[in-house]
Amino acid sequence: MKRQLIYTGKAKDIYDTEDEDLIVSVYKDQATMLNGARKETIEGKGVLNNQISSLIFQKLNAAGIATHFVKQLSEIEQLNRKVTIIPLEVVLRNVTAGSFSKRFGVEEGIRLEQPIVEFYYKNDDLDDPFINDEHVKFLKIADDEQITFLKAETRRINELLKNWFSQIDLQLIDFKLEFGFDKDGKIILADEFSPDNCRLWDDEGNHMDKDVFRRDLGDLISIYELVLEKLKDLE
Numbered sequence: 081m082k083r084q085l086i087y088t089g090k091a092k093d094i095y096d097t098e099d100e101d102l103i104v105s106v107y108k109d110q111a112t113m114l115n116g117a118r119k120e121t122i123e124g125k126g127v128l129n130n131q132i133s134s135l136i137f138q139k140l141n142a143a144g145i146a147t148h149f150v151k152q153l154s155e156i157e158q159l160n161r162k163v164t165i166i167p168l169e170v171v172l173r174n175v176t177a178g179s180f181s182k183r184f185g186v187e188e189g190i191r192l193e194q195p196i197v198e199f200y201y202k203n204d205d206l207d208d209p210f211i212n213d214e215h216v217k218f219l220k221i222a223d224d225e226q227i228t229f230l231k232a233e234t235r236r237i238n239e240l241l242k243n244w245f246s247q248i249d250l251q252l253i254d255f256k257l258e259f260g261f262d263k264d265g266k267i268i269l270a271d272e273f274s275p276d277n278c279r280l281w282d283d284e285g286n287h288m289d290k291d292v293f294r295r296d297l298g299d300l301i302s303i304y305e306l307v308l309e310k311l312k313d314l315e
């Protein structure tokens with residue numbers, strides 16, 4: 081099914097297929113932070129993230145969210161609809177943490193009355209800067225209507241995810257999404273959803289996500305395995 085490598089990212093490689101509307105995403109064992117300044121191979125991470133992301137995207141599809149997910153092909157491969165990625169990292173925060181706490185000088189763990197949606201411009205050369213709606217329009221990334229849709233869809237996805245994670249005793253602190261335009265110009269959810277791009281805290285406040293790697297808190301694989309096992313209970 082896989083034909084030619086068309087893109088190599090930090091966590092995934094993308095191949096085209098005989099069908100011009102479909103691509104194969106291959107999940108890698110690489111963990112990076114600070115825009116790739118720190119890079120490590122963590123054996124088994126690709127398999128876990130592919131399973132976790134497949135499970136979540138299946139549930140999102142079933143809940144009526146339009147996504148690029150078609151099916152899981154193998155332990156590390158996923159079949160996805162081809163999109164033109166919108167160069168935005170759409171971050172939603174339910175609770176203060178990470179760069180939000182640093183930027184605004186607030187402690188981590190404060191519940192936000194209304195979840196906050198932020199945009200970052202996906203541009204490695206510029207280190208993915210924090211931008212606002214006006215910048216998004218200036219850069220011709222999205223117009224008003226599309227910006228409104230991206231925010232509303234992200235909030236809708238948050239409500240679903242928050243509920244699923246709370247059922248398995250995990251608190252969804254924040255997460256990052258990426259969207260793309262499909263062949264008809266419709267905006268659909270793309271990329272992945274895994275503990276690499278969200279924060280999950282258990283009842284004791286333990287980090288059940290990539291902060292384990294970012295903050296050197298222990299063995300990432302055993303924690304991702306636990307998240308996957310818990311998610312399987314949801315089905």
Ligand code: TMP
Nearest residue numbers: 177178179180254255256276277278279
């Ligand atoms: P931040 O607090 O570092 O801005 O991260 C917010 C959320 O976005 C967190 O769940 C991790 C995720 N994220 C990514 O997936 N990729 C990134 O490049 C960054 C900076 C954050």
